[in-house]
Amino acid sequence: MGSDYIIKNATVVSVDKDIGTVSNCDVLIEKGVIAAVGPDLQYSSKPIVIDGTNAIVSPGFIDTHRHTWQTQLRTIGSDYVLSDYILNLRQIYGASYTVHDAYLGNYCGALDSIDNGITYLIDHSHIINSPEHADAAIKGLQDAKIRATFCYAMYPNPHWEGSCMDKEREEKTPDWRLHDTKRVAEKFFKSSQPGDLLRMGFALSEPDLTPFDRLVQEIDYARSIGCKVITGHFNFGKWDPGNCIIRQFGQRGLLGSDLLLSxxxxxxxxxxxxxxxxxxxxxxxxxxxxxxGMSHPVAFKAKDRGCSASLGVDVCCSAPADMFAQMRLLLQAQRHLEHEAADSAPLKMSRSCEEVLEIATMGGAKAVGLEKVIGSITPGKRADLLVTRCDAPRLVPAHDPIGTLVLYANGSDIDTVMINGEIVKSGGKLTNVDWPNLREELRASVAAIVS
Ligand SMILES: [Zn+2]
Structure with missing residues (x-):
């Protein structure tokens, strides 16, 4: 374990109901864990001091749905509807990815996430063109030192002349991915503790395109090999064919806290x-x-009904790894929806910035079963946190620290990112990364995929 730290004299937005938001507050980090939170903390260890003056300490963002491999395809889908995305990303580009492309996509995507304050990622990885692709995608997450659950997806990219797929393997052993998950679980995820940086998960075959019995088989298999999260795409608005799969899962007794519905x-x-x-x-x-065209986000409605609602970035071809943007879009779209539904002009705001920040942090932790480990600035939790400096012209003054985070800040304001008590961004720069060299490697990978 690395150094101990104390962040002094910060405004702490804890997202912990018992602690709340505290100004002139210290946060002590020992052995990777948040040891204490409060004003003028006394300590016997010799921590490294981080000045928190004019800065906000908050929990790292938790992104519960990302196809991280698509990092090389940024902006390609800026004007896509879903059918364009499925045709281009999942029929053409995905099948063009080599093992090294999968590594770079995940490595650079995870670094970009850290740069923007995302400390935990659900990687819904449907780029498993070969077993080596799975290993490379996991290594990308490992090398970036992000906290993540790698969800091995069953999706077979199509094989066509010149693609990176092994036609013979796909035709002779179409079920190889299901069995390969066991190899991956044994190779990378033997430990299986809640505090582990990387955990094993599973991403179902597309539920609306898959026979129900097959979905049942996949869920049973994922549980039998110890997957911590089982995720899949469900009920997306005008694309929903009305199968009501979750109702069927519920009636068959298949639902559990390990299921994460995108x-x-x-x-x-x-x-x-x-x-x-x-x-x-x-x-x-x-x-x-x-x-x-996937309809209005369900997060607030789900939260109102007692569900664990969270936020995700999803595809990289049209969405940046930016949870500030997701919070803003969700909040203002919901406010708009509720204002429009009212009979007269609104005299009271129904949805607060605090509520959406909670969804982007603790909500995510609950959704992936890690609410006791991450998601808030709470003593005893792993130290996954952000120090956001309020020095940029955009952030002076910062009367309301939660409003500052939700409506004004962006990744460039994040000075320090800590994951598991280790500093992975400092002074506004990613640590231990030779970005100019890595950037050229990424550009070469992009050129090969696109060609
Ligand atoms: Zn998705």
């Missing part, structure tokens, strides 16, 4: 009840949902 925009009321009852997580991705 989108869920058109979940029926009884399905939300099932989700709340069984403690499943929901990941809203406002950027893609609002762009691609």
């Amino acid at each position: 989108h869920g925009n058109t979940l029926r009321d009884d399905e939300l009840e099932f989700i709340a009852k069984h403690g499943c997580g929901i990941s809203s991705t406002p950027d893609t949902e609002l762009q691609m």
Whole structure:
């Protein structure tokens, strides 16, 4: 374990109901854990001092839905609807990825996340063109030192002349991915403790395109090999064919707190009840949902019904790894929805910045079953936190620290990022990364994929 730290004289936005938001507050980090939070802390260790004057300490963001491998395809889908995305990303570009492309996509995507204050990622990895792709994607996350759950996806990219797919393997052993998850679990995820930086997860075959019995088989198998999160795409608005799969899961006794449902925009009321009852997580991705005709994000509605609602970035081809943007989109879209539904002009704000910050941090931790480990500035939790400096012209003054984070700040304001008590961004720069060299390597990978 590395150094101990004390952040002195900061404004702490704890997202812990018992601590709240405290000005002129210290945060002590010992052995990777938040040891104490309060004014003028006394300590016997010799921590490194970080000045928190004019800065906000807050929990790292938790992104509960990302296809991290797509980092090389940024901006390609800026004007896509969902069908464009499926055709181009999941039929063409994905099948063009080599093992090294998968590594670089995940490594650079995780670094970009850290730069923007995302300290935990659900990597829904549907780039497993070969077993080596799985290993490379995991190594990318490991090398970036991000906290993540690697969700091994069953999706087979199509093989075509010149693609990076092994046609023979796909045709002779179409089920190889399901069995390869066991190899990956044994190779990388033997420890399986809640505080581990990397954990094993599973991403289902597309639920609306898969026979129900196959989904049941996948869930049972994922649980049998110890996957901590089982995720999938469900109920996305106008694309929802009405199968009500969550209702069927509920009736068959398949729901559990290990299930994480991405989108869920058109979940029926009884399905939300099932989700709340069984403690499943929901990941809203406002950027893609609002762009691609997937209907209004369900997060607030789900939260109102007692579900663990969280936020995700989703695709990289049209959405930056930016949880500030996701918070803003979600909050203002919800405010708009509720204002429009009212009979007269609004005299009271129904949704607060505090509520959406909670969704982006503790909500995410609950959705992935790590609420006792991360998600808030709480003594005893792992030290996954951000120090945001309020020095930029945009951030002076910062009367309301939560409003500052939700409505004004961006990644460039984040001075320090700590994951598991280790500093991974400092002085506004990623640590231990030779970005100019890495950038050229990434550009070469982009050129090969696009060609
Ligand atoms: Zn997705």
